[in-house]
Amino acid sequence: MSTPLAGCDFSSAPTPRKPIVLAHGTRLGERVQLTGLEALPTLDAFAQWLRRPAAWVGGFDFPFGLPRELVEHLGWPREWRACMDHYASLTRPQIRDTFAAFCAARPAGAKFAHRAFDRRAGSSPSMKWVNPPVAWMLHAAVPLLIDAGVHLPGLHAGDAGRVALEAYPGLLARELIGRRSYKSDDRARHTPERLIARKDLLAALELGRTRLGLRLKLTHAQRDALVDDASGDRLDAVLCLVQAAWAERHGAPAYGLPADLDPLEGWIVSA
Template identity: 75%
Template structure:
């Protein structure tokens, strides 16, 4: 990867606002270090789409699903080609999607309601068909049309501009490796506890020390370290966790960016899972 290629980590919201923005963490890879340059907050989907469409070069890790479970797609009779499936899904109103998904779940036994992608249990990620807590189905529905319109490259799924590489990331995968199942964030102010603050500080300390299996150290200023710890929503920290995953992919390099050869071209894969 060339030294002038930016790294980006994205904590996404399907309904962004000034209170709950999309957060982008920008940085760069310097040998085995990911240097955080800045955080940027985008309060609208339009701003996110405009940024995606602007010239690169960058490699980004994005915290939203890039695909639906094959089992679900086949059961519903939707196209099994990735691009056709995503266009079909994103053209549907959310009320109709919710009804289809609920009917799918209702027909299945307890404990197996949702269909999963091949790597979900490996990564600890929520099923991409889940429409509540967290509503990742709506994140896919909101984000993928913007990603496609911007013409970026989505390795393993859809060819685009090779100077703008978009990978599915998941901050929870890296966070759990660093602090286990401890909770480190909550949007509810009443749940901004000292324990969660300590957990965020522990994540930051572990990232700086490079203790994860990714073998990368995060380089922060004192002000950046404080900002990541103090954001009780965890949005800024999640963007930085995605940034580190993008750094790992950049170090692995093209054309696979660390993605496995066995990747399902309908479901995709979470980078570093």
């Protein structure tokens, strides 16, 4: 029996119009079957899904940790759970002011602290509070993972049946179509070029043109739905699903994460 898989495109302030999107699927050998898409319009709905008594391995598009350099500079706890509890206790204005002061004291071109893998993965620093506001995503989501009791390999022991991994769709997308833009939340930027990029990205996933060694299996209706979503949210959830499948194929206990993973910072799966 194959383990259920999930990929999550997250929003720290979801709405019915801009929900958190889950892509559900399974892996059989090198084939990843998309079985469905689910929209969660509130953080409470996401928390309820996390707590469901069902087994899964999931890839989630939000940071699971802060840069060690930042944490040590601020004198925050250096153990992951204690650090996340402290971070969750702060308000967003407190976080913004603290991070802005940190950046202001640093030279141009090196304002933000980075986690060890950020440059390798092309991911934004997890302390960024704008464009994209990943610091708010971490603040909103990680406490929900902890409260739900899920297992975070390398960071926090929990229910081994519900395995949560940090994913990043941009890492896989860039491998397949380079730096071509394939999405925008701005309707005025829903261009034919981005539509073609989504089609090319899906075609590459279906043909297995990735170092992950996996092929995505879609129905015609699923393919049309992914192409037609100009925001890219559904497609990003599917990219996270494929990364989760790669991790699930590697299996417990590490799920493909490196042996030298920093237990404070975490790691993006497949980075």
